[in-house]
Amino acid sequence: MPDLRIRPATLADDGPLARLDRAVWSPLHAVQPRPEPDEPFFTERSGPEEILVAELDGAVVGYLRLGRATSLACNAHVRQIQGLAVAKEARGAGVARALLRAARDEARRQGARRLTLRVLGHNTPARALYASEGFAVEGILPQEFLLEGKYVDDVFMGRPL
Numbered sequence: 001m002p003d004l005r006i007r008p009a010t011l012a013d014d015g016p017l018a019r020l021d022r023a024v025w026s027p028l029h030a031v032q033p034r035p036e037p038d039e040p041f042f043t044e045r046s047g048p049e050e051i052l053v054a055e056l057d058g059a060v061v062g063y064l065r066l067g068r069a070t071s072l073a074c075n076a077h078v079r080q081i082q083g084l085a086v087a088k089e090a091r092g093a094g095v096a097r098a099l100l101r102a103a104r105d106e107a108r109r110q111g112a113r114r115l116t117l118r119v120l121g122h123n124t125p126a127r128a129l130y131a132s133e134g135f136a137v138e139g140i141l142p143q144e145f146l147l148e149g150k151y152v153d154d155v156f157m158g159r160p161l
Contacts, residue, residue: 002056002093006102009051009063016060017041017051024085027147028123052102054086054095061090064099066106069116079107081117084126100133108161115161120145121153134159 009017018041025034042048046065054062065083069075081103086095107115117135119126135157143151 003058004093004095004098005055006098007053007055009048009053011042011048013048013051013053013060014041017053017063020060020063020085020087024087029120029126031120031145031147050082052099052106054090054099056090056093056095062086062095062099064103066103077111077113079103079110079112079115081115084117096129097133100129104133104159104161113161114158116156116158119155119157120147121155127155127157130157 018035018039021041022035022037022039046067050065050067052064052066053060054064063083063085064081066079067082069078069080081100084096084099086099104115115135116138117130119130121127121140136159137155138158139156141154141156144154145152
């Protein structure tokens with residue numbers, strides 16, 4: 001049985017997370033260009049305090065970015081999943097589900113009442129996973145993105161905590 005562990009990120013995770021981010025990049029889930037080979041994972045806007053790391057048998061195989069939905073005080077009760085990635089070799093091992101559940105628990109610990117996310121309309125596997133974890137579609141921005149010559153919906157999903 002593989003040993004799956006979810007933990008907070010540290011600055012030492014920058015390299016492994018940057019490599020993972022580059023390896024799993026796909027227009028199925030990304031609207032930003034593929035990260036450059038020397039691009040760090042952590043930035044001034046997003047540090048390790050927002051990241052949950054998944055380790056499988058001691059190797060970094062996934063992450064989830066959990067942040068504030070907005071900087072507004074009236075919206076402080078909402079947390080948003082702003083990125084989720086799992087290494088191809090670790091898919092099917094429950095890593096994404098474990099990260100989602102850890103994010104739910106962390107959001108509750110932070111006092112949040114809602115958890116939201118955005119997912120591309122054509123990302124059927126992710127949408128099914130989110131629905132199975134209690135997220136519901138709360139809005140759709142039709143044809144919000146033009147990716148590889150095709151217009152793609154931006155789907156907003158949320159769940160109470």
